[in-house]
Amino acid sequence: MTRFLSTQGDYSLLQCLKPCSRQSFYEARPYIEQGVPHVDPQTMEVPSKHVPRCPRCGGPMFFCVRGGEWFIESAFDDQRHRYHDFVRRA
Incomplete structure (x- = not known):
């Protein structure tokens, strides 16, 4: 169980930039692993066709x-609820 509240976010998640839905956030690791082989070693850029897109709407992430x-x-509602429960019990 997570014992902290990430009020500023978490780099282990990607999210839709629109955002198209309150649930349009995803584990980042699979997207990063798919993109790494396409990183240009000279420029450190990833071709746009390999940049993650939102599975719901196709928008940028x-x-x-x-x-x-x-x-x-x-994306952090569960953490927030656990934190508030902890404070109430303390």
Whole structure:
């Protein structure tokens, strides 16, 4: 069980930048593993066809971290509820 609250987000998740849904966040690892073989060793760039796209809407994705109004806080609802329960019991 997670014993912390990630109020600013988590780089282990990607999310839709639109966002198209409160549930459009995903584990980042599979997307990163798919992209790594396509990184150009000279420029360190990934061709656009290998940049992660949202499975729901096809839009661009980014790490699920607080950086704009697109941040999906619902990705951390379980953590937030556990934290508030802990505070109530303390």
